[in-house]
Amino acid sequence: MSYTLQDFCAEIHQILVDENNSAGREKVQAKMEELLANETFIAQFCGPEKKPGVYKLNEDPTTGAVVLSHVMGEGHTSPPHDHGASWAIYGQATEHTVMTEWDRVDDGSNDEDIDMKETNQYRLDPGQVGLFDVGVIHSIEYPDNARFVRVTGVDLDGIDRKAYNLKHKTVKLIRAESADQR
Numbered sequence: 817m818s819y820t821l822q823d824f825c826a827e828i829h830q831i832l833v834d835e836n837n838s839a840g841r842e843k844v845q846a847k848m849e850e851l852l853a854n855e856t857f858i859a860q861f862c863g864p865e866k867k868p869g870v871y872k873l874n875e876d877p878t879t880g881a882v883v884l885s886h887v888m889g890e891g892h893t894s895p896p897h898d899h900g901a902s903w904a905i906y907g908q909a910t911e912h913t914v915m916t917e918w919d920r921v922d923d924g925s926n927d928e929d930i931d932m933k934e935t936n937q938y939r940l941d942p943g944q945v946g947l948f949d950v951g952v953i954h955s956i957e958y959p960d961n962a963r964f965v966r967v968t969g970v971d972l973d974g975i976d977r978k979a980y981n982l983k984h985k986t987v988k989l990i991r992a993e994s995a996d997q998r
């Protein structure tokens with residue numbers, strides 16, 4: 817029997833109820849690898865006939881964790897950003913994604929003159945899973961038709977996040993959407 821989306825959601829529910837910490841997130845990462853090995857799941861949620869967009873596959877009412885499939889059309893490079901108080905786990909379905917991690921290395925006193933340093937870079941190929949724990953600043957770069965599955969600790973639309981502009985050396989707060997917009 818293949819490992820299904822329902823199996824995955826049930827297991828990560830239990831993991832996150834028991835330990836919503838770094839050790840628990842590493843277990844979720846391993847479960848995501850099992851899910852990505854299910855070719856039926858990949859075809860259904862990330863297959864070639866799927867229209868580009870972001871699809872919410874599950875939201876856990878107890879833990880708040882959200883499972884999304886990101887079906888990308890054109891390739892893109894995101895600016896460095898964080899996910900505020902949330903962690904995120906990225907599982908590659910098709911094509912690849914280059915993940916870069918960053919540190920803000922100035923003294924933090926001036927958001928109009930920041931200094932960013934690249935600290936880590938790796939590539940996710942289909943079936944591989946990356947974890948950004950709470951507070952890790954990261955950027956992602958992917959070619960046309962890259963598709964991935966993502967789990968976030970909570971719905972990111974509901975929390976404040978930060979985006980970093982390397983060219984202008986600025987940082988901008990992305991406010992949580994108000995409840996009626998979500």
Ligand SMILES: [Fe+2]
Pocket residue numbers: 897898899904954
């Ligand atoms: Fe992100």
